[in-house]
Amino acid sequence: MKYLITGISGFVGGHYLEYLALKRPGVKIVGIDLSRPDTSFLNKSFREKIKFHKGSLLDKKLITNVIKKTKPDYIINLASYSSVAYSWRHPAECFVNNTNIFLNLAEAVRNSKSKAKILSVGSSEEYGIVAPANIPLTEKSGLNPANPYAIARVAQENLSKIYSDGYRMPVICTRSFNHIGPRQKDIFVVSSFAKQIAEGKLLGRKKIICGNLGIIRDFIDVRDVVRSYDLLLRKGKPGEAYNVCSGEGHKLSEILAMLQKKAGTKLPVQIDRDLIRPVDNPEIVGSCKKLKRHVAFRKEYTLSRSLEDMLAHWEKRMR
Amino acid sequence: MKYLITGISGFVGGHYLEYLALKRPGVKIVGIDLSRPDTSFLNKSFREKIKFHKGSLLDKKLITNVIKKTKPDYIINLASYSSVAYSWRHPAECFVNNTNIFLNLAEAVRNSKSKAKILSVGSSEEYGIVAPANIPLTEKSGLNPANPYAIARVAQENLSKIYSDGYRMPVICTRSFNHIGPRQKDIFVVSSFAKQIAEGKLLGRKKIICGNLGIIRDFIDVRDVVRSYDLLLRKGKPGEAYNVCSGEGHKLSEILAMLQKKAGTKLPVQIDRDLIRPVDNPEIVGSCKKLKRHVAFRKEYTLSRSLEDMLAHWEKRMR
Numbered sequence: 001m002k003y004l005i006t007g008i009s010g011f012v013g014g015h016y017l018e019y020l021a022l023k024r025p026g027v028k029i030v031g032i033d034l035s036r037p038d039t040s041f042l043n044k045s046f047r048e049k050i051k052f053h054k055g056s057l058l059d060k061k062l063i064t065n066v067i068k069k070t071k072p073d074y075i076i077n078l079a080s081y082s083s084v085a086y087s088w089r090h091p092a093e094c095f096v097n098n099t100n101i102f103l104n105l106a107e108a109v110r111n112s113k114s115k116a117k118i119l120s121v122g123s124s125e126e127y128g129i130v131a132p133a134n135i136p137l138t139e140k141s142g143l144n145p146a147n148p149y150a151i152a153r154v155a156q157e158n159l160s161k162i163y164s165d166g167y168r169m170p171v172i173c174t175r176s177f178n179h180i181g182p183r184q185k186d187i188f189v190v191s192s193f194a195k196q197i198a199e200g201k202l203l204g205r206k207k208i209i210c211g212n213l214g215i216i217r218d219f220i221d222v223r224d225v226v227r228s229y230d231l232l233l234r235k236g237k238p239g240e241a242y243n244v245c246s247g248e249g250h251k252l253s254e255i256l257a258m259l260q261k262k263a264g265t266k267l268p269v270q271i272d273r274d275l276i277r278p279v280d281n282p283e284i285v286g287s288c289k290k291l292k293r294h295v296a297f298r299k300e301y302t303l304s305r306s307l308e309d310m311l312a313h314w315e316k317r318m319r
Numbered sequence: 320m321k322y323l324i325t326g327i328s329g330f331v332g333g334h335y336l337e338y339l340a341l342k343r344p345g346v347k348i349v350g351i352d353l354s355r356p357d358t359s360f361l362n363k364s365f366r367e368k369i370k371f372h373k374g375s376l377l378d379k380k381l382i383t384n385v386i387k388k389t390k391p392d393y394i395i396n397l398a399s400y401s402s403v404a405y406s407w408r409h410p411a412e413c414f415v416n417n418t419n420i421f422l423n424l425a426e427a428v429r430n431s432k433s434k435a436k437i438l439s440v441g442s443s444e445e446y447g448i449v450a451p452a453n454i455p456l457t458e459k460s461g462l463n464p465a466n467p468y469a470i471a472r473v474a475q476e477n478l479s480k481i482y483s484d485g486y487r488m489p490v491i492c493t494r495s496f497n498h499i500g501p502r503q504k505d506i507f508v509v510s511s512f513a514k515q516i517a518e519g520k521l522l523g524r525k526k527i528i529c530g531n532l533g534i535i536r537d538f539i540d541v542r543d544v545v546r547s548y549d550l551l552l553r554k555g556k557p558g559e560a561y562n563v564c565s566g567e568g569h570k571l572s573e574i575l576a577m578l579q580k581k582a583g584t585k586l587p588v589q590i591d592r593d594l595i596r597p598v599d600n601p602e603i604v605g606s607c608k609k610l611k612r613h614v615a616f617r618k619e620y621t622l623s624r625s626l627e628d629m630l631a632h633w634e635k636r637m638r
Contacts, residue, residue, distance in 0.1 A: 091481065092422040099418065099474075103411040142461070145477055147485070155418075155474040158464055162410065166466070 002028040004070060004116070006057055006105065007078030008050075009033035011184050012121075014041070016076065016226040021046040023230075030070045032057065032079070057101040060108070067108040067116075074233045075118045077105055084125065087149035098152035099159070106163050106171070117170045119233050120160040122241065124177040124218070124284055125150035135249070136218075136287040139175070139241055146279070157241055164239035172236040174229070177245035177286050180306050181222035182313035190219060190255055191310060197259050198314035200267045207268050211275030213253040216283040220246040221301035231295040245286030246299055259307050321347040323389060323435070325376055325424065326397030327369075328352035330503050331440075333360070335395065335545040340365040342549075349389045351376065351398070376420040379427070386427040386435075393552045394437045396424055403444065406468035417471035418478070425482050425490070436489045438552050439479040441560065443496040443537070443603060444469035454568070455537075455606040458494070458560055465598070476560055483558035491555040493548070496564035496605050499625050500541035501632035509538060509574055510629060516578050517633035519586045526587045530594030532572040535602040539565040540620035550614040564605030565618055578626055 003020065007013055008031030020027055021042050030051045031037060039047045051070070055062040057079045079101050081087070087094035102120065109116055127137050128144035145151045160171040184191040189211070199205035228244050236242060260266060291297040322339065326332055327350030339346055340361050349370045350356060358366045370389070374381040376398045398420050400406070406413035421439065428435055446456050447463035464470045479490040503510040508530070518524035547563050555561060579585060610616040 088485065091478070092426045095422065095474075095478065096415075096419065100415065103414065107411045146481075148478070148481055151474060151477040151481065154477065155414075155470060158470040158473065159410070159414065159467070162465075162467055162470065166407065 001026070001074070002030065002070060002072045004030045004032070004066065004072035004075045005078060006032045006076070006101075007080065008052070009035050009037035010078055012078050012179065012222060012225060013037060014039075014183060015181065015222045016078075016229065017042060017050070019223065019226045019230065030066065030072060032063070032066060057104055058097060060104050063104050064108040064111070067112050067114055071114065072116045075105065075109070075116050076229060076233070077102065077118065077120055080121070082149070084147050084149045087147055091148035095148050095152045098149070099155050102156045102159060106159065106169070109169060110163065110167055117172065117233050117238075119229055120156060120171050120173045121229075122153045122157050122173055122175045123150065124175055124243070124245070124286060126153045126157065126175055127284070129279070130281050130284060132283060135283050136247065136285045137243065138287045139243055139290050161239050170238035172232050172238055173241040174232065174244045175241055175286070176225060177218045177220055177243065177284070179222045179225055180219045180310065182309045184222070184310070189252065190307070193256050193259050194307065194310040195314045197263045197265055197267065198311055198318055200265045201263045202315060202318045205267065207270050208256070209270050209272050209275070210252070210256070211272060211277075212280065213256060213269070214251065214282070215280060216249040216251050216285065218245045218247070218249055218285045219255075219303065219306070220244065220299070221306040224299050224301050227300070228291060228295070228297050231297055235295040237294060240294075242291050242294070243286040243288055244291060245288050246303075247286065247288040248303070249283060249285035250303060255303070255307065258304065259311060262308055263311055320345070320393070321349065321389060321391045323349045323351070323385065323391035323394045324397060325351045325395070325420075326399065327371070328354050328356035329397055331397050331498065331541060331545060332356060333358075333502060334500065334541045335397075335548070336361060336369070338542065338545045338549065349385065349391060351382070351385060376423055377416060379423050382423050383427040383430070386431050386433055390433065391435045394424065394428070394435050395548060395552070396421065396437065396439055399440070401468070403466050403468045406466055410467035414467050414471045417468070418474050421475045421478060425478065425488070428488060429482065429486055436491065436552050436557075438548055439475060439490050439492045440548075441472045441476050441492055441494045442469065443494055443562070443564070443605060445472045445476065445494055446603070448598070449600050449603060451602060454602055455566065455604045456562065457606045458562055458609050480558050489557035491551050491557055492560035493551065493563045494560055494605070495544060496537045496539055496562065496603070498541045498544055499538045499629065501628045503541070503629070508571065509626070512575050512578050513626065513629040514633045516582045516584050516586065517630055517637055519584045520582045521634060521637045524586065526589050527575070528589050528591050528594070529571070529575070530591065530596075531599065532575060532588070533570065533601070534599060535568040535570050535604065537564045537566070537568055537604040538574075538622065538625070539563065539618070540625040543618050543620050546619070547610060547614070547616050550616055554614040556613060559613075561610050561613070562605040562607055563610060564607050565622075566605065566607040567622070568602060568604035569622060574622070574626065577623065578630060581627055582630055
């Protein structure tokens with residue numbers, strides 16, 4: 001079995017590698033990204049068999065050659081411009097690049113007559129502004145994308161259906177909810193909390209800077225995410241979209257309190273108005289019933305465990 | 320008042336010019352297209368004041384310069400790759416070009432701080448596969464685009480909402496249904512019928528070649544289309560999408576019979592299997608209630624009148 005992972009050097013890519021090293025050590029892996037992945041957390045023999053191509057998915061020639069040469073069985077498309085804030089500042093660039101990344105990949109597969117299964121990773125952002133009555137969001141909930149990034153994700157999902165239904169290519173789509181887990185960058189809220197609390201415990205930080213603590217989100221551990229992706233590739237229905245989420249909603253204030261309790265800190269909180277989005281959903285929680293029903297997904301990481309591992313990650317880096 | 324019309328040399332562009340010449344002879348007009356428009360049907364003084372830029376909307380520099388120089392009040396975006404069949408053969412090209420055409424225009428307007436009102440022309444194809452229970456289609460009906468062309472149109476409409484709501488640019492969207500009218504190319508079904516019947520009457524053609532005569536469509540005269548576009552630009556709500564349709568469904572067999580009766584022919588019909596689409600909606604009819612309510616649109620061309628004018632157009636060309 002051969003995997004092609006685009007965006008392999010990112011947060012999810014690293015965890016996918018770790019998952020494969022542990023659960024499918026026999027597979028072959030080809031990766032593409034703009035920079036070489038950090039694989040220091042993998043054992044040497046597994047690390048050495050990852051074949052890496054440096055470059056962009058916007059480079060049609062590169063992706064066409066990689067598909068032709070490597071003949072992958074599974075393709076996981078993690079490459080994207082994934083910042084909503086950036087998409088507001090550069091709407092055309094974000095939309096064009098994200099849709100081109102997907103189309104270049106899909107066309108390379110179509111033109112090479114590859115039979116590879118493709119996982120098209122989308123986002124809960126596709127749901128857009130959500131009425132509380134529609135929580136939890138199911139795959140039948142309407143898509144009302146409310147920023148340029150989300151519109152590109154909806155287009156990608158619609159195009160995936162076309163490749164699947166019209167060209168008979170097995171493309172499976174996700175609508176992935178907020179990720180958490182060790183090694184996540186501190187531009188993401190929970191990782192930022194964990195880092196600041198670790199700084200409070202170890203480096204003398206005196207307060208936590210945060211945005212709106214009242215919003216409710218559905219956080220899923222990245223290790224559950226990559227496991228669900230692998231299940232979807234093997235058992236998911238082509239042409240279908242799946243929520244990848246925990247099915248649980250947690251208020252940010254609750255998560256912050258859990259982290260402080262685990263770290264034994266009682267740092268005061270300071271709200272930074274710049275961290276509050278002008279328009280935001282008070283609550284986003286997904287239903288993962290379809291994921292459970294179609295591919296027998298069961299969540300393995302509790303919120304408590306995820307938070308402990310994130311704290312431990314930051315504390316280790318500070319020591 | 321200054322109009323910028325992209326795709327000015329096409330079927331709708333020509334009728335828009337004719338409408339402006341008749342109803343708003345004082346306006347200034349700037350046009351862009353790949354080839355110079357045929358304006359032989361306009362009076363000389365109106366024809367001479369149309370400023371034409373030859374080029375593609377895919378050329379960012381061109382459109383940016385045109386917007387900066389001409390400072391239009393109204394922009395009608397008719398430029399597109401509009402063949403569904405072509406979009407199946409070249410999905411990436413069709414999707415990328417159609418969305419880039421719109422984005423290049425929208426970004427040029429945004430970056431020049433122009434206050435121009437933009438009409439973003441979309442298609443009834445955005446509704447995709449439609450259940451008979453959902454006829455007539457209202458603007459609240461779900462969008463399930465089922466070909467690459469339609470997916471690009473949905474993305475364009477979603478992006479229009481972003482430019483309107485997020486960047487405060489007045490963009491008004493249409494979902495335009497099947498057009499008919501004189502000068503329409505014979506690759507479109509009703510114009511093909513009219514041409515073949517005129518050939519039967521004048522040139523001795525013995526039979527009519529056609530596809531599935533059982534499907535029901537909502538045909539609106541192109542002269543009503545351009546009038547509704549002008550109403551929408553002046554009175555439509557930014558960020559909203561409007562069905563541009565007649566609100567009436569007619570079976571193709573009925574239209575064929577009407578044309579034969581008007582021409583005094585009784586040509587036999589031969590079904591060409593190549594003209595039947597593998598997947599097609601049995602019935603597509605729109606509701607134009609929103610168009611009526613918001614901009615006081617009233618249809619001026621009956622189906623009978625449209626068909627007479629189409630027959631007359633072809634007969635004139637054959638004489």
